Amino acid sequence: xxxxxxxxxxxxxxxxxxxxxGAKVVARALRDAxxxxxxxxxxxxxEQIAETALQEDVDVVGLSILSGAHKTLFPRIMQLLKQKGxxxxxxxxxxxxxxxxVPDLKKLGLKEIFGPGTPTGTIIKYVxxxxxx
Amino acid sequence: xxxxxxxxKRSIARAITVAEDGGADAQKLIALVYPYxxxxxxxxxxxxxxxxxxxxxxxxxxxxxxxxxxIGVVAVDPSSPFTGGAFLGDRIRMxxxxxxxxxxxxxxxxxxxxxxxARATKDAVRVLDAAGKDLVIVETVGAGQSEVEIVRVAxxxxxxxxxxxxxxxxxxxxxxxxxxxxxxxxxADRENANKTASDLQAILQLSEAxxxxxxxxxxxxxxxxxxxxxxxxxxxxxxxxLNHGAGHxxxxxxxxxxxTDAIKxxxxxxxxxxxxxxxxxxxYLQKIAKKEMDPLSAAEELLKExxxx
Numbered sequence: 101x102x103x104x105x106x107x108x109x110x111x112x113x114x115x116x117x118x119x120x121x122g123a124k125v126v127a128r129a130l131r132d133a134x135x136x137x138x139x140x141x142x143x144x145x146x147e148q149i150a151e152t153a154l155q156e157d158v159d160v161v162g163l164s165i166l167s168g169a170h171k172t173l174f175p176r177i178m179q180l181l182k183q184k185g186x187x188x189x190x191x192x193x194x195x196x197x198x199x200x201x202v203p204d205l206k207k208l209g210l211k212e213i214f215g216p217g218t219p220t221g222t223i224i225k226y227v228x229x230x231x232x233x
Numbered sequence: 234x235x236x237x238x239x240x241x242k243r244s245i246a247r248a249i250t251v252a253e254d255g256g257a258d259a260q261k262l263i264a265l266v267y268p269y270x271x272x273x274x275x276x277x278x279x280x281x282x283x284x285x286x287x288x289x290x291x292x293x294x295x296x297x298x299x300x301x302x303x304i305g306v307v308a309v310d311p312s313s314p315f316t317g318g319a320f321l322g323d324r325i326r327m328x329x330x331x332x333x334x335x336x337x338x339x340x341x342x343x344x345x346x347x348x349x350x351a352r353a354t355k356d357a358v359r360v361l362d363a364a365g366k367d368l369v370i371v372e373t374v375g376a377g378q379s380e381v382e383i384v385r386v387a388x389x390x391x392x393x394x395x396x397x398x399x400x401x402x403x404x405x406x407x408x409x410x411x412x413x414x415x416x417x418x419x420x421a422d423r424e425n426a427n428k429t430a431s432d433l434q435a436i437l438q439l440s441e442a443x444x445x446x447x448x449x450x451x452x453x454x455x456x457x458x459x460x461x462x463x464x465x466x467x468x469x470x471x472x473x474x475l476n477h478g479a480g481h482x483x484x485x486x487x488x489x490x491x492x493t494d495a496i497k498x499x500x501x502x503x504x505x506x507x508x509x510x511x512x513x514x515x516x517y518l519q520k521i522a523k524k525e526m527d528p529l530s531a532a533e534e535l536l537k538e539x540x541x542x
Contacts, residue, residue: 105254106317106342131318136342141325151331152324155338157246185243 123164129220150180252356269363277387282375285419287326288455303335305361348382349373396425421452
């Protein structure tokens, strides 16, 4: 009896944000779309996030950040993912990220940045369309 | 395979995914891994949701790390019966351990397997065992009464309760109360912890007269780590008890269960696939749906026709 392959997603909160409403909304939405969502909880270091992605063998990592530290934390996360052989994992981000930072983040390898007010349906569609399973 | 035996995290993680997705690949993987298993002490942590299982697992792992042991953790949470999706949140309480070199934590959704664990939980344990972990801790979904599949996976079962979650009547019921090797009243800093512990103790005494191992009842405060060293000690005592012979019986029983289950699964799916291919099911389905025939009689007729009854 063969089980159905499931998309596994890690929703992670890097840095010192004090709330995670948005991350939980996205996690819940992806869950309701039939994905298996692992949530890290608040205040994660880049090392913790990359290591979790490795152990959980996820297909997707979603980073949620509100603090403004994305330009410091995201490059480190992307570098660690690569070091651990997870370059093929799709990474997207959301939260408070100024428009002008988006091109630089995409150069780092982040696939998409979803700003405040993005309908969850958009994120679900993006994830399911862009993960080959 | 070599990666797994070396304890390479990427290989372990991939292997567990293969096991979860099932099918022929999973079967091949387990056949390869199997000869290298049997060394790890497998501990099951079960009990109702909110009793503090994840927090207790975190503290247990820390305690074992102090002893220099390596640990694998498989934390199971439920899948949605409607969408198949899952929110796996056990890890939140253990995140500080994720960068600890000797620890590998994997979250697992039940994928609607009944009994408090996932179909692939046992295989994930095997992979971690083969990878050389000294201990593998399995945390079940929040289990109330009949989620007792963990006995097929773990050698030592720790049942975690918290004060104020039901009186002795709950404790008299069959099921989870019968599978515990060690009982823990967590959140022991709360009111009524002593009452809960003595209730458990009293119920256990009713049934333990003829048992060689008498399940102890311990009190812990997982948040602060209070009582955790004592828990580690009791778990070790249980392991020693198993090593003195009781373990062999358990292993043989487990082997029998697994073999008969595997035969059932193989035979069943081949018979059913066959009937479906021959188009024999359809007519009976109609009859059953229209209440003209009950499912058991239909099954009997079908099997007779096949000469299997």
